[in-house]
Amino acid sequence: MVVRAEGAETEGMTIYRGTLEQLAAILFVGAAAFALFVAYRYWRRGAWRRTAVAAAALAALAAATLAAAYTVAPNLPAAPLWTRFAANPVPPAAEHVSAGRTAFQTKCAVCHGPRGRGDGPAALTMVPRPLDLTVHVPLHGDGEIFWFISEGIGGTQMPAWKNDLTETERWQLVRYLRELAAGRP
Ligand code: HEC
Numbered sequence: 001m002v003v004r005a006e007g008a009e010t011e012g013m014t015i016y017r018g019t020l021e022q023l024a025a026i027l028f029v030g031a032a033a034f035a036l037f038v039a040y041r042y043w044r045r046g047a048w049r050r051t052a053v054a055a056a057a058l059a060a061l062a063a064a065t066l067a068a069a070y071t072v073a074p075n076l077p078a079a080p081l082w083t084r085f086a087a088n089p090v091p092p093a094a095e096h097v098s099a100g101r102t103a104f105q106t107k108c109a110v111c112h113g114p115r116g117r118g119d120g121p122a123a124l125t126m127v128p129r130p131l132d133l134t135v136h137v138p139l140h141g142d143g144e145i146f147w148f149i150s151e152g153i154g155g156t157q158m159p160a161w162k163n164d165l166t167e168t169e170r171w172q173l174v175r176y177l178r179e180l181a182a183g184r185p
Pocket of ligand 1: 103104107108109110111112122126128129130131132133136137140145148149153156157158159161173
């Protein structure tokens with residue numbers, strides 16, 4: 001995703017710190033559940049050792065995930081995990097795409113540029129610069145794009161739009177951004 005120095009962009013999906021943190025949290029909860037189970041079995045004088053090994057393995061995996069999060073994973077804003085599974089409720093009809101186009105040209109083009117290339121007039125002095133949306137939109141799911149538009153991107157000048165645009169308007173923008181990225185601005 002976002003805020004990388006120009007020229008330092010890598011292709012394909014990258015996993016960011018925030019995503020790994022969320023994964024680690026899930027694994028820790030799993031380890032804790034196993035640990036409770038171990039305690040229960042121990043208390044009932046059952047066979048607890050193998051469950052304890054499973055709990056320890058999960059905890060180790062969680063720790064490794066967290067370690068990766070704070071070492072190799074880039075620390076860039078990441079949309080929450082669940083947003084990857086959200087589908088666009090707005091159909092890909094021409095009216096929605098065109099509503100998205102109008103909203104983009106009036107609210108977004110000043111920074112992102114009329115074709116999403118990151119060359120709007122307000123972008124010239126911006127740090128970090130808006131990236132090329134035709135490159136970056138395809139790297140994300142619809143729900144993630146919706147989340148970036150709704151919540152903004154911390155550490156950049158990308159504003160949160162959830163109070164300015166209705167949910168439908170934001171999903172229409174997502175529809176339009178897909179068209180834009182496919183070379184149909
Ligand atoms: C004040 C300038 C500004 C305005 C206005 C603005 N953006 Fe942004 N936007 C940014 C910056 C800076 C970033 C962070 C760098 C990046 O990711 O491109 C960003 C990031 C994004 C991203 C994440 C792209 C990615 O995958 O990295 C999306 C999507 C986006 N903007 C959509 C919009 C939409 C839609 C609008 C209009 C409703 C809008 N922006 C208005 C500055 C702006």
